[in-house]
Amino acid sequence: MTPEEAYSIKVISDVKLSTRGLIHGETWIESKEYRNSVFLNGRRVTWGGKEILPNVINDTLYFVRTGEKHQLVAQQEFGEPKTLLELGKILKYDVHEKGILVLGEEVSDKSSPLETNRIKHKFDGRGLLRSRTSLFLLQEGKLRTVVKGDFDVMDFATNGSRVIVVTSQRDDEVGLSSLQEVDVETGERRDLISGDYVITSVAVNDKGGVAFLGHGKGKSPWAVKEVHILEEGRSFLCGKTCGSSVISDLFDGAKERLVYVGDSVISLGQEGGETNLYRIEDGKVTKITHGEHVIRLFDYDGRRLAYVKTTPERPSLLVSGDLTYDPNPQVTGVRPLKVDSRIEGWAILTDRSAPTILFVHGGPHMAYGYSYYIEFQFFVKNGFNVLYSNPRGSQGYGEEFAKACVGDWGGGDMEDILTFVKDAKEQLGLEGKLGVTGGSYGGFMTNWIITHSDVFSAAVSERGISNLVSMCGTSDIGFWFNAVESGIEDPWKIENMEKLMRMSPIYYVERAKTPTMLIHGEEDYRCPMEQAEQFFTALKMRGIETRLVRYQGDGHEHARKGKPENMVHRLSVKLEWFRRHLTS
Incomplete structure (x- = not known):
């Protein structure tokens, strides 16, 4: 399999039940660009290749046309598309008795100097915060602002x-929410509420009842x-x-949401590596879908349920009643085997004598699960075995388990991972060399493992962390996230800086022996480029075989929704690196 073939899949990126039937969106890569189109009852109805967020309002199809700016477009069944408004970005819209409510950002001048007195003046995926997300109302052809300020409207x-x-x-610097x-x-x-909440989605039913998804535990990423x-x-x-923390490298843009219809709230819920749908009604929670899969998107109108799921074998499936639509009938992934270990983990086996690559997920409070992983299948089709697991710190096993790595990055979590690898080798009879790779916290763990272990013959660290102290001053969230994850309050006290350094892979770089590739996006504001630069320089000065790959125009999501040509190149260089070091 070539990298181009790996990324030749289509993913379902929207699903909506409407008065005109079932609407869905599809996303694919064509001519080094992401393309998006809208389908109504299985028939393609937009052809520009830049249409997202479809909906039907008063029997008229609406969608957002993307580009340098975003346009809200209305298209009647036999009429020409009509542009209703234009913003820098449009994230969501819905009908109101006064007009159409729109969540978005105004166009900003990205060439002028930025002056700020805010710690949070940049954010990954958005760059420098020259504009904030606001709520607008389109009324009688005119757009006016409803909610705007030096903060973000995150949902409505x-x-x-x-x-x-x-x-x-509530606290814009650290992302605490107000409802x-x-x-x-x-x-x-x-x-409507008081306290330190983090809210990721809100819904209102016909009677005006309000439901929201989140927690009230403040700066607690593990909650x-x-x-x-x-x-x-x-x-x-x-x-x-509730919701889902199971990661995927599918480029479907799935986001958390709730649906509140009548007296029923429909939400995603996660158990280990599975994500299913749940109904909350009459004070009871009922699981309404079942299976070893990960549901990514859904809609419910009180009678009909439609959802999009992924499985290890199938990238993207649309399910509605008796209908199951697969946009990739030619694609069949290799199903993983469960490894019996003290944590949940899986193996995709090619050949017991073949080399094996261990993948470590990011977060740390995310999880692997029963999803199709483009990269896993790519390496399997190129002759590698693949291992992946959910060590302590992963979400989906209860809050105590998720919190178990706090203050102990590289401690018990690394023990879980190495024990899992040992168990997999023994149970599956793996004989080949081992490689390790991961992104974000998974990049941290890759860097940590090669400074604390000689188990692996090669490593690829992506968008990783090497120095928790410098990250506190350069990351969009590092100043608070690194502190709470390290079990400290103020990262700038001498004793706390010392703790952060002792928890940093670069502190132990003199122990490293493993050939290591570092991959990073130039516009990564979450784990900034300087993290890779430091570790690269240190490894080179220690005489370790090291390569640095920098991707222009890509941020922290470079491996999931980066520039398509960069993603293809990334798989190519990772394959070459692991082939050279694990097959010879």
Whole structure:
């Protein structure tokens, strides 16, 4: 399999039940670009290749046309598309009795100097924060601002009259949320909750009831999320955590959401490596889908349910009633085997005598699971065995397990990983050399492992972390995230800087012996380029065989939705590196 073949799949990137039937969006790569189109009842209805976020309002098809700017477009069944408004970005829209509510960003001048007094003045995937996400209303052909400020409107929901917004006003620097009701005429807002919440999605039913997804535990990235029903003053757990923390390198753009219809709330819920749908009704939580799969997108209208799932064998499947639509009938991934170890983990076996690559997920409070992984299947088709697991710190096994790595990065989590590798080798009779790779926290763990172990013959560290102290001053979230993950409050106290350094792979670089490739996006604001540069320089000065690959125009998501030509190149150089060091 070539890298181009690996990325030749189509993924379903939107699903919506409407008065005109089932709408879905598809995304694929063509001529080194992402392409998007809208389908209605299985028939393609847009042809520009840049159409996302479809919906039907008053029997008219709406969608967002992307480009340098975003346009909201209305298209009647037998009419020409009509552009209704234009913004720098459009993230969401919905119908209101006064018009159409739109969540988006205004166009900003990216060439002028930026002056700021804020720590949070940049964010990965957005760059320098020259504009913030705001809520607008399109009324009688005119666009006016409803909610705007030096903060982000992160989500909104409406039943056509009541409007609820989630903003970062509670503490914009660290992303704590406020839940507020908005008067669309005056823009006045009223707080609906108090406390240090992190909210990722909100929904409103026809009666005006409010539900939201999140937790009230403040700066706690390990906290499990629950569905909170505001009027009942209660919260509900779906599986081991509501929503989904199972990662994937599918470029479908899936985001967390809730659907609140009548007295039912529908949410994703995760248990280990599985993600399914749950219904919350009459104070009870009921699991309504079952299987070793990961549901990525869904919609529910009170009668019909539609969802998009991925499995190890199938990248993207649309399910609605008796319909199952597969845009990739020619693609069949190799199913993993479960490894019996103290943590949940899997192996995709090619040949017992072949080399094996261990993958470590990011987060650390994310998880691997029953998803199709483009990269895993690519390496399997090129003759490698693949191992992956969920060490302590992973989400989907309860909050205690998720918190177990806090203050101990590279301790018990590394023990879990190395024990898993040992168990896999013994159970599967693996005989070939071992390589290790991972991104973000997985890049940290790759760097940590090669400074604390000689188990692996080659390593590829992506968008990784080498120095937790310098990251506190350069990352968009490092100043608070690194602190709480290290179990400290103030990262700039001498004793805390010393702890951060002792938790940093670069502190132990003199122990490293493993040939290592470092891959990084130039515009990564989460784990900045300087993290790779430091480790590269240190390894080179220690005489370790090392290569640095830098991708222009890519941020922290370079391996999941980076520039297509960069993603192809990335798989090529990783394959060459592991072939050279693991097959000779």
